[in-house]
Amino acid sequence: MPDIHTEGESNTSDARQRWAARETHNETRDLLARDASAFLHQSLSSPCVSTIAKADGIWIEDTAGRRYMDFHGNSVHHIGYGHPRLIAAIKDQLDQLSFSPRRFTNDVATELAERLGALAPWPAKVLFTTGGSDANEVALKIARAATGRFKTLSYWDAFHGAGFGASSVGGEATFRSQIAGPLLPGAEHVAPFHCYHCPYGHPGPEACNLACAGMVDYTLARETDTAALIAEPMRAVPVVPPAGYWSKVAASCRNQGTLLIMDEIPTGLGKTGRFFAFDHDKVTPDIITLGKALGGGVLPIAAVIARADLDVAGDFAIGHYTHEKNPVTARAALTTLDIIEDEGLAERAAVLGASAMNRLHDTLAESPIVGDIRGRGLMFGVEIVSDRDARRPDHDRAEQIYYACLAAGLSFKISAGSVLTLSPPLTIPEGDLARALGIVETAIRDAE
Numbered sequence: 001m002p003d004i005h006t007e008g009e010s011n012t013s014d015a016r017q018r019w020a021a022r023e024t025h026n027e028t029r030d031l032l033a034r035d036a037s038a039f040l041h042q043s044l045s046s047p048c049v050s051t052i053a054k055a056d057g058i059w060i061e062d063t064a065g066r067r068y069m070d071f072h073g074n075s076v077h078h079i080g081y082g083h084p085r086l087i088a089a090i091k092d093q094l095d096q097l098s099f100s101p102r103r104f105t106n107d108v109a110t111e112l113a114e115r116l117g118a119l120a121p122w123p124a125k126v127l128f129t130t131g132g133s134d135a136n137e138v139a140l141k142i143a144r145a146a147t148g149r150f151k152t153l154s155y156w157d158a159f160h161g162a163g164f165g166a167s168s169v170g171g172e173a174t175f176r177s178q179i180a181g182p183l184l185p186g187a188e189h190v191a192p193f194h195c196y197h198c199p200y201g202h203p204g205p206e207a208c209n210l211a212c213a214g215m216v217d218y219t220l221a222r223e224t225d226t227a228a229l230i231a232e233p234m235r236a237v238p239v240v241p242p243a244g245y246w247s248k249v250a251a252s253c254r255n256q257g258t259l260l261i262m263d264e265i266p267t268g269l270g271k272t273g274r275f276f277a278f279d280h281d282k283v284t285p286d287i288i289t290l291g292k293a294l295g296g297g298v299l300p301i302a303a304v305i306a307r308a309d310l311d312v313a314g315d316f317a318i319g320h321y322t323h324e325k326n327p328v329t330a331r332a333a334l335t336t337l338d339i340i341e342d343e344g345l346a347e348r349a350a351v352l353g354a355s356a357m358n359r360l361h362d363t364l365a366e367s368p369i370v371g372d373i374r375g376r377g378l379m380f381g382v383e384i385v386s387d388r389d390a391r392r393p394d395h396d397r398a399e400q401i402y403y404a405c406l407a408a409g410l411s412f413k414i415s416a417g418s419v420l421t422l423s424p425p426l427t428i429p430e431g432d433l434a435r436a437l438g439i440v441e442t443a444i445r446d447a448e
Contacts, residue, residue: 023050023064025063025064027063027064028050028051028062028063028064031051031063032047032048032049032050032051035047035048036048043174044174050062051063051064055070055081055082055297056080056081056082057080057081057082057425057427058070058077058080058081058424058425058427058428058429058432059081060081060411066409067409068406068409068410068411069409069410069411069424069432069435069436070411070412070424070425071410071411071412071413071422071423071424071436072411072412072413072421072423073297073423073425074292075236075265075266075271075292075293075423076292076293076295076296076297077293077297077425078269078270078271078293078296078297078336078340078345078425078426078427079293079296079297079336079339079340079343079345079425079426079427080297080425080427080428081297081425082297082298083296083297083339083427085335085338085339086296086298086332086335086336086339087298089331089332089334089335090298090299090328090331090332090335092331093108093327093328093331094328096327097327098327098328099326099327099328100325100326100327102322102324104325105325106325106327106330108327108330108331108334109128109324109325109326109327109330110325111330111334112126112128112303112330112333112334113125113126113128115334115337116290116303116305116337117305119275119276119305120288120305120307121284122284122307122308123307123308123309124305124306124307124308125305125306125307125308125310125311126303126304126305126306127303127304127306127318127319127324128301128302128303128304128319128321128323128324128325128326128329128330129291129301129302129303129304129319129321129324130300130301130302130321130323130329131161131291131300131302132160132161132263132265132289132290132291132292132302133160133161133162133163133166134161134163134302134319134321135265135289135290135291135302135303135304136160136161136165136166136169136230136261136263136265136289137161137163137165137166138304138318138319139228139230139261139287139289139304139306140152140165140169140227140228140230140261141313141316141318142287142304142306142310142312142313142318143227143228143259143261143286143287144227145312145313145316145318146227146259146310146312146313147227147228147257147258147259149225149226149227150185150186150225150227151186151187151188151223151225151226151227152168152169152184152186152187152188152226152227152228152229152230153188153189153190153216153219153220153223153226153228153229153230153258154169154170154171154187154188154189154229154230154231155171155189155190155191155192155231156171156189156190156191156192157171157172157192157235157237157416158170158171158172158192158231158232158235159171159172159175159236160230160263162175164183164184165184167183168183168184168187169184169187169230171189171192186225188219188223188226190212190215190216190219191212191215192212192235192239193212193213193235193239193241193242193245194212194235194239195239195242196239196371196372196374196383196391197391198211198212199212200212200215205242205243210242210244210245210248212242212245213244213245213248213249213252214248216229216248216249216252217248217249217252220252220253220255220256220258221252221256224256226256226258227258227259228258228259228260228261228286228287229249229253229258229259229260229261230261230263231249231260231261231262231263232262232263232264232266232267232277233246233262233263233264233267233276233277233278233280233281233283234267234272234277234280234376234379236266236267236379236415236421236423237381237415237416237419237421238374238375238376238379238380238381238415238419238421239374240374240375240376241281245281246278246281246282246283247281247282247283249283250283250284250285259286259287259310260283260285260286260287261285261286261287261288261289262276262277262278262285262287262288262289263289264276264277264278264288264289264290265289265290265291265292265302266292266379267379268288268290268293269290269293269294269336269337269340269346270340270345270346270349270377270426271293271349271377271378271379271423271426272349272353272376272377272378272379273346273347273349273350273351273353273354273376273377273378274346274350274377275340275346276288277376280376286306286307286310287304287305287306287307287310288304288305288306289302289303289304289305290302290303290305291303293336294333294336295329295332295333295336296332296333296335296336296339298332299328299329299332300329301326301329301330301332301333303333304319340426343427345426345427346377346426348426348427349377349378349426350377352377352378352428352430352433353375353376353377353378353379353380356378356380356422356433356437357373357375357380359434359437360373360380360382360437360440360441361373363437363441364382364441364444367444367445367448368388368448369384369385369386369394369397369444369447369448370382370383370384370385370388370444371383371384371385371388371391371393372391375422378423378424378425378426378428379421379422379423380422380423381415381419381420381421381422382419382420382422382440382444383418383419383420384397384398384401384418384419384420384444384447385418393416393417393418394418395417395418397447398414398417398418398419398420399414400447401420401440401443401444401447402414402420404443404446404447405420405439405440405443408439408442408443409439410436410439410440420440422436422440424436
């Protein structure tokens with residue numbers, strides 16, 4: 001449940017060990033021990049530091065009965081946990097048709113493909129996978145088939161999945177370790193956009209003439225055999241692109257015949273206040289990937305949405321997943337889309353997110369340990385620093401704040417070691433959002 005996401009971090013930090021050691025509830029302690037014994041250990045996953053027994057709405061509850069507002073949810077809980085409309089739809093589908101074997105189709109999966117295709121900015125075709133990593137790898141295969149090229153361009157610090165192909169285009173050291181290599185050839189990287197920590201040393205977008213976008217243009221002009229650029233439209237750490245960034249990058253891709261793949265797996269489905277996060281920047285990609293929240297926080301399903309004219313790989317197996325047209329996961333996705341539309345959740349995320357960001361700016365802008373407050377919709381964060389002038393991240397203090405919030409009943413993720421990343425469900429009641437922000441504000445003031 002608690003998740004501190006720091007590049008290269010193990011699961012054995014002193015703070016984690018102290019948190020786990022405070023556990024006195026026998027059932028919780030026994031389950032943690034069983035988990036550590038049964039699962040392969042890996043960074044950011046196992047062993048765990050707490051348990052979960054229930055999940056409902058914005059809440060998770062451990063085996064000791066302690067409840068936490070979940071502002072992380074691995075980005076799957078856009079509609080909250082256990083939405084009654086979703087649960088009812090899944091149960092009904094199980095009674096009607098529970099599986100569709102390969103080479104057979106069904107109405108539910110076809111309807112979902114048509115629905116997602118209609119949401120795209122161009123005539124589209126769709127393929128389903130069971131996870132976002134696979135969806136991104138399918139997108140890369142399509143780009144290779146359509147362009148006849150093999151190289152990719154992506155960003156350092158990005159995450160696109162844990163498979164060999166997804167790890168190759170990703171840029172996080174945790175997933176690009178020596179055990180993952182050698183990675184795919186032709187996977188080129190550039191520094192990501194990040195106005196607060198500009199990799200080119202500029203004080204802000206007004207002074208840099210979008211140097212980060214210029215480097216993409218420079219690289220594509222020299223790597224002329226680049227099939228695709230794959231990127232998150234807004235970095236989920238979170239980092240918002242500067243104005244004009246994506247229009248400039250998209251123009252570079254068009255000029256070089258490079259396809260633009262937008263990985264909307266954490267940011268799509270209304271999280272940032274628009275259905276697709278790239279809509280904020282008025283850019284049109286060639287391929288879109290969705291996942292995580294598409295299954296409503298219950299079932300795993302991801303999707304690749306591609307321009308219809310990119311349907312050129314019919315002689316090859318580019319996905320070939322056993323559950324590619326599973327009617328139960330498709331029903332979960334269709335119902336999730338219905339809930340997002342019917343409850344106006346994208347619009348709600350825009351309103352609540354703007355209010356939350358305004359409040360945090362009002363209450364924390366003068367804090368000596370708050371360097372930056374940034375985000376879009378209900379994906380926003382507070383960066384903790386030890387020196388505001390030098391913009392020096394303070395990992396230890398961020399971790400201190402995190403565990404103070406957890407003790408007060410709020411769970412979230414720390415990104416990049418020092419960014420309190422707050423990503424609540426789009427269904428969160430306004431009172432609970434206000435309460436959670438109060439917990440963060442108090443923990444930061446106490447840490448000062």
